[in-house]
Amino acid sequence: MRLSGFITCIVLALCGSTAAAAPATPPSPLDVYQELFVRVESQSLFSDDKTFADAEPRQNPAAILAAYRAHVPRDRAELAAFVAAHFDLPHDGAVQPAEPSASCALKEHIARLWTALQRPPTVPAPGSSALAFAFPHVIPGGRFRELYYWDSYFTALGLVRDGHTDIVQDMVAGFAALIARYGHIPNGTRTYYLSRSQPPVFFLMVGLLDPTDPAQAYAAWLPALRAEHAYWMSGERSLAVGTAAAHVVRLADGALLNRYWDARDTPRDEAYRKDVAVAQRTQRPAAEVYRDIRAAAESGWDFSSRWFADGRHLQTIETTAIVPVDLNSLLYGLEQAIALGCARVHDSGCETEFTQRMAARRAAIERYLWNVKAHCYFDYQWRRGEPTRRLSAATLYPLFVGAAVPQHAAAVAEVVERRLVKSGGLVTTARHTGQQWDAPNGWAPLQWIAVDALSRYGLRDDARSLACRWLLTVERTYDVEHRLVEKYDVETRRPGGGGEYPLQDGFGWTNGVTRALLDQYPDCK
Structure with missing residues (x-):
């Protein structure tokens, strides 16, 4: 197998067998540029908040911040000139393989788009918010210039059908490397995404590598799958009934289910101005609002009435109070994949543990998320102890994972x-x-x-x-x-x-x- 050597390195890293310690989490642009970042975003220097978050500094970031503090720009024009002198701004990712053609069939157009959307390994410029990614990969396009977690599985569905399984292998290897480096797959390959993940579809991508025998693929990537599961379940052992820690919620009967969560409670770097505006429209502590906004971003559904207390308005967002159908279904699928991988490598203890976890999660999904009267699955507001009663396409996820x-x-x-x-x-x-x-x-x-x-x-x-x-x-x-x-x-x-x-x-x-x-x-x- 072409990647066998790399898989071995990832296995060693995930098992803690390498001598080097995991690197510290790099700071986001807000951490680095502080009041300069806040001013650029607050004064709407760019129409898209993500633009400055993705800019590359032309010199050491500390020197740029010192220069800003030494001579604070007096107005918006001077601020724009300062940014232009010290940063290179990003360009949107190309999305067209050539001039659009009415004679090009849809399937052919998609085949040509893979080349336009493929990127080489990412080697970040000094001070950039980009994260290193050692393999070729396919980005979404437009303002989404980097790799995104859950997007990648659905992109891979087409890649394998157009004969690009090698790129899917590369993306799987790169994601496993991110798990080894940071303990999880971030929302996207930017420093400002590191405080959260996205819906855990890594096992689905792994399964695409061997569609006739997915258990073999799960076995090959078992350490990465188990490490991702540990990330989502962090804090479970000491959790009291009726409380939550990070992604885990222990419900009234002791059952464990999961929620979306973000380790930070500040405005998102990529949407700073928008998040501040939302927090200003509420009476809640701003940190709570920011955490719920970030947790919704982790869900991929940013934003949806699923997360709103009143079902209508973003300022009522309460994502961390909700046990979602989709997340818990995908974690059931991950637990099943791990059990199958463990069985393939004859690790009976692991197989038993994850088979039991599957059974417990399935029972909890049926008990808390299935609604007898509505005949569908609803998200569950765990703090109030009641279903949200808001129908969404997430009701299909328990079927998707069986x-x-x-x-x-x-x-x-x-x-x-x-x-x-x-x-x-x-x-x-x-x-x-x-x-x-x-x-x-x-x-x-x-x-x-x-x-x-x-x-x-x-x-x-x-x-x-x-x-x-x-x-x-x-x-x-x-x-x-x-x-x-x-x-x-x-x-x-x-x-x-x-x-x-x-x-x-x-x-x-x-x-x-x-x-x-x-x-x-x-x-x-």
Whole structure:
């Protein structure tokens, strides 16, 4: 195996067998530039807060901060001149392989996009917020110039179908290296993403490396899988009933489930101005608001009515008080992957432990997240001890990982068909709030989760219908605009909107999911 030597190095690092200690977590741009960073963002020097967070300094950052303090710019114009003199600003990632062509079929266009979105190994410039990544990889595109965690699995679905399993291997190896270095896979490969992760889909990427025998792939990457699980379960042993620590919540009956969490409680570097504005609209301590905003960013659903106490407004965000369906389903899948990998290497103690963990998590999902009256899975507000009762596409995740009993799967399918399936695909939630992870938007990863979930439980007609609705939506936009975008309005079958930034082209996970579904459903009309 081409990566066998590297896998051995990662295994040694994860097992603590290397002599070198793990490096300290590098500071984010807010930590480095302090009042200079705050002023640049507060005065809206750039339309996108992420621009300055991604800028590369032309000299030592400490020297830049000292120069700023020695001669503080008097106004916005002087501040802009100071930044221009001391920083190189980023450019958006290229997303088109060439001039768009009406004669280029969608599948061919996606195949050409992989080259446009592929990046060489990342060697950060001194003082940059970029994290080192030792392998070639594929980025989403647009303002997302770096590698992102959960995007990468859905991107990989298309990469393997276009013959790029080698790139997927590289991305898996790179993610394992991040686990070895930092203890987890960060949200993205930037210093300002290190305080959180994203939905734990690493095991799904690993499974793509050997689709006919995924247990063999799990066995090969077992130390990385176990280390990621340890990150999500950190603090579980000493946790009292009715309390939480980091990502873990111990519920009233002693059951353990998980929540999204971020180790920091400051405004996000990449959205500083927006986060401060949200905190100013509440009466809550700002640190609590920032933590909940960051936790929602870890979920990937930033932002959605799923996380809002009133179901409508961002300033009521309470992400850390919510036990989410999707996260706990994915952790069930991770535990299953570890159990299978342990069985393959004949580690009976590990196999027993993770089989028991799976069973306990599945029971807790059914007890706390399944709603008998609504016939679907809801997120759970653990502080109040009640379901949120807000339907979202996350209700399909227990089916996706095989954790649902057949009668519950059938009930979920009926509810989803009635309330979330639209003419252009699966809508994210049933609520229109202006947030991008609410109606009317549909997202490629959720279409894949839904189609795969329905297929797993034998609901093949429902799966095909949903896949075809999505493919026709993507193709309709491509035929008119010759591009793929990050999200779509599935109610009107056009490019989506809402959220913190303009609609982005590219787009990694749209390309990947669309390419995979084109293979599975070639006759959609």
